[in-house]
Amino acid sequence: MQRIIVIPDSFKGALSSREAGSAIATGLASVTDAEVLVVPIADGGEGTVEAFVAAAGGVLRSATVCGVFYGERVPVHYGLIDPDVAVVETASCAGLPLASGREDTGRATTFGVGEQILDAVSAGARRVIVGAGGSATTDGGTGAAAALGVRFLDAVGEEFVPTGDTLTRIARIDSTPARDRLRDVDVEVMCDISNPLTGSQGAAHVFGPQKGADPASVASLDTGLVHLAGLVERDLGVAIDALPGAGAAGGLAGGLHAFIGATLKPGIDVVLETAGFHDLVKTADLVITGEGRIDGQSLAGKVPIGVAQAVRAAGRAIPVIVLAGSVGQDADTLYDEGITAIVPIGRGPQDLATAIRRTAEDLTATARDVGRLVMACFPADLTR
Incomplete structure (x- = not known):
């Protein structure tokens, strides 16, 4: 594995897309030497x-x-x-x-x-x-x-x-x-x-x-x-x-x-085109995206779905992992759109204010865990 693209939406009320991407990249960098490319993005909302x-x-x-x-x-x-x-x-x-x-x-x-x-x-x-x-x-x-x-x-x-x-x-x-x-x-x-x-x-x-x-x-x-x-x-x-x-x-x-x-x-679609994502994904081995909440409504134009669909449209059979602040009803329907796994970032029971305050820390920790899992699947390419 040579390149991981990190392309999250903002985590509303907590982190901008750039800040979320940086937190995820920090976690990945602690366990893999793969190139981590952060692409800030938004679908029309905050950021x-x-x-x-x-x-x-x-x-x-x-x-x-x-x-x-x-x-x-x-x-x-x-x-x-x-x-x-x-x-x-x-x-x-x-x-x-x-x-x-x-x-x-x-x-x-x-x-x-x-x-x-x-x-x-x-x-x-x-x-x-x-x-x-x-x-x-x-x-x-x-x-x-x-x-x-x-x-x-x-x-x-x-x-x-x-x-x-x-x-x-x-x-x-x-x-x-x-x-x-x-x-x-x-x-x-x-x-x-x-x-x-x-x-x-x-x-x-x-x-x-x-x-x-x-x-x-x-x-x-x-x-x-x-x-x-x-x-x-x-x-x-x-x-x-x-x-x-x-x-x-x-x-x-x-x-x-x-x-x-x-x-x-x-x-x-507008932001992916502007960011040149369709070219970037041609050389990617893994894509990690995310947002504050993911559920069945995310089918209606949210960033993780657009990212997964763009990966599929590029003809790439690579994993697309979603890191989410919370996972709601009917989230499993999103797997049909090309998402490989949905991973909640919460590290334990906590109220909303605490969850928002800990978003960066939890994203980094969860990205580290995801990186370790991927490293176990591709040890020859990801050994530190």
């Missing part, structure tokens, strides 16, 4: 900007934008990959960790995402890639759209900035100002899931509980998204209700598609 800049070069640009609740201001960084291409991250201003201890997805807004897009355009970007993952929001992208110039009017013609709780107040939508402003700009949304906007598999029902919504709130949020989808089809002539990926970031993906004509793409 997307960092992953792009690491993979493709470029610079970070600072801005101050609306935070997770309207009226708050937070500092953010987005990436300028070259003078014409920018990458912005929903999680940087509307991410769930920013609402920690005060989760209220019905009030959370994506307004800051729209402000980041405008700042990037003012810096000269004509292609803006939006990472749509890890959000605290369920506003259907109306906040971002309002920042871009889309007008949302209520029954008496008053303009306002909707949130998840007030989507049913919208009576008319005018997207002309935003489309005129972004006429020469291509916006791509990196979706970390393939869920539709509404229904039992939609943004509210599947992800609302993770963002603090109780059953009554979930039902109310879904009703709002259904109302929004109906108005979008009536006023803009765009059907987003069942569009795959439209439910990403609480409907931000579907909203940007409807309001400004953004294209939706699986986030993992």
Whole structure:
């Protein structure tokens, strides 16, 4: 064995993709002399900007934008990959960790995402890639759209900035100002899931509980998204209700598609292409990936699945091992996608706060154990 590629997602709330990769590499290096190549990556969620800049070069640009609740201001960084291409991250201003201890997805807004897009355009970007993952929001992208110039009017013609709780107040939508402003700009949304906007598999029902919504709130949020989808089809002539990926970031993906004509793409595909993973894997003997939680929902566009599928597409019959902070229901279904083994990193019973604090240490220890196991299978190549 000559080369191991380490390509984890971020462990949300604990480590960035780069930090997770470094922790895994440290564990492997303690037991094997194989080359360990760390590829920072993200699927549109936390760490997307960092992953792009690491993979493709470029610079970070600072801005101050609306935070997770309207009226708050937070500092953010987005990436300028070259003078014409920018990458912005929903999680940087509307991410769930920013609402920690005060989760209220019905009030959370994506307004800051729209402000980041405008700042990037003012810096000269004509292609803006939006990472749509890890959000605290369920506003259907109306906040971002309002920042871009889309007008949302209520029954008496008053303009306002909707949130998840007030989507049913919208009576008319005018997207002309935003489309005129972004006429020469291509916006791509990196979706970390393939869920539709509404229904039992939609943004509210599947992800609302993770963002603090109780059953009554979930039902109310879904009703709002259904109302929004109906108005979008009536006023803009765009059907987003069942569009795959439209439910990403609480409907931000579907909203940007409807309001400004953004294209939706699986986030993992965009980053793997940018990182040159398809060439790197041609000379790899083992791939280790990972994320904070893996379960049956990971089939919907998460990093480990995208990595495993890319290995398979390259025609490589090499092991793909997933290191996970926690392993949830139906995780065994992922083996059909090319994953060889799923290994939880917890070293014993611990509460969530302790698990998050110990993530780097546990990743290193688990990677060391995986390395020892692989070394036992290939002793001639991996003897230290």
